[in-house]
Amino acid sequence: MRMNGKVAIVTGAALGLGAAMARMLAREGAKVVVTDIKDAEGEGVAQAITEAGGEALYRTHDVADEAAWEAVVAATLDRFGRLDVLVNNAGVGWGGPPEDETLKRWRQLMAINLDGVFLGTKHAIRAMKRNDPPGGAIVNISSIEGLVGDPNLGAYNASKGGVRLYTKSVALYCAKAGLNIRVNSLHPGYIWTPMVESYLAEHGDVAEGRRALDAMHPVGHVGEPDDIAYGVVYLASDEAKFVTGAELVIDGGYTAQ
Numbered sequence: 382m383r384m385n386g387k388v389a390i391v392t393g394a395a396l397g398l399g400a401a402m403a404r405m406l407a408r409e410g411a412k413v414v415v416t417d418i419k420d421a422e423g424e425g426v427a428q429a430i431t432e433a434g435g436e437a438l439y440r441t442h443d444v445a446d447e448a449a450w451e452a453v454v455a456a457t458l459d460r461f462g463r464l465d466v467l468v469n470n471a472g473v474g475w476g477g478p479p480e481d482e483t484l485k486r487w488r489q490l491m492a493i494n495l496d497g498v499f500l501g502t503k504h505a506i507r508a509m510k511r512n513d514p515p516g517g518a519i520v521n522i523s524s525i526e527g528l529v530g531d532p533n534l535g536a537y538n539a540s541k542g543g544v545r546l547y548t549k550s551v552a553l554y555c556a557k558a559g560l561n562i563r564v565n566s567l568h569p570g571y572i573w574t575p576m577v578e579s580y581l582a583e584h585g586d587v588a589e590g591r592r593a594l595d596a597m598h599p600v601g602h603v604g605e606p607d608d609i610a611y612g613v614v615y616l617a618s619d620e621a622k623f624v625t626g627a628e629l630v631i632d633g634g635y636t637a638q
């Protein structure tokens with residue numbers, strides 16, 4: 382019960398990594414606010430947590446919408462009385478040659494992957510300052526694609542690189558202001574989730590794509606959602622009380638090459 386007594390919001394928690402994070406945080410004792418735009422799946426995650434003996438709440442939440450952030454944080458404080466952990470997980474990924482990218486698609490991706498992290502961080506800090514004593518932990522889900530480039534993932538690389546450095550800026554701000562709020566980024570390698578599967582389906586054969594992705598990781602395979610959820614629990618827990626402005630890479634050796 383490493384998260385006992387803590388209240389966490391996980392965005393994009395209806396599927397994939399976010400769902401695994403929400404389940405593991407709850408298993409470790411956190412009360413979890415599951416948010417997403419996919420209501421049926423999100424409700425299902427919250428219900429499964431409750432049925433397993435945990436406490437969870439689902440809220441519809443587009444992370445690019447500031448009013449929706451205000452509503453989610455208000456609902457969290459109303460139901461659970463505090464906010465200790467925010468996991469900015471919601472994200473989208475697509476790619477293509479830069480000369481074919483449209484400004485509309487670029488802005489759409491930035492709105493979710495980068496504006497969403499900015500808005501969540503802003504409203505989480507406001508809530509965490511009201512804790513008695515003040516404090517909290519923010520975990521921003523970047524990517525290996527926020528550390529190294531990919532020829533066909535320009536917008537995604539830019540958004541995830543932005544998340545990495547925004548994290549460090551806010552970590553320094555919180556530390557120097559004495560807010561007791563830690564802010565870290567987490568950089569997964571390829572993890573088998575609906576995002577990756579649908580990306581492969583759009584670009585060819587899924588099984589062949591999976592073999593190619595497996596081979597890109599020195600350990601010989603892609604990761605699974607719990608590999609990342611364990612990292613989130615660590616960064617969100619008091620075990621990481623001296624960790625801020627850091628980047629935790631969980632990538633099967635991908636970026637060690």
Ligand SMILES: NC(=O)c1ccc[n+]([C@@H]2O[C@H](COP(=O)([O-])OP(=O)(O)OC[C@H]3O[C@@H](n4cnc5c(N)ncnc54)[C@H](O)[C@@H]3O)[C@@H](O)[C@H]2O)c1
Pocket residue numbers: 392393394395396397398399416417418419442443444445470471472473474493522523524525568569570571572573574575576577
């Ligand atoms: N799967 C990977 O290999 C991988 C690797 C590195 C980083 N990531 C990052 O991890 C995070 C989760 O990825 P995933 O693979 O689980 O993706 P996924 O597509 O399986 O799940 C993402 C979730 O985010 C939700 N979402 C999309 N737009 C939203 C919005 N505007 N507001 C709220 N929710 C929204 C989706 O409905 C979905 O439930 C993303 O930020 C992604 O960039 C994933």
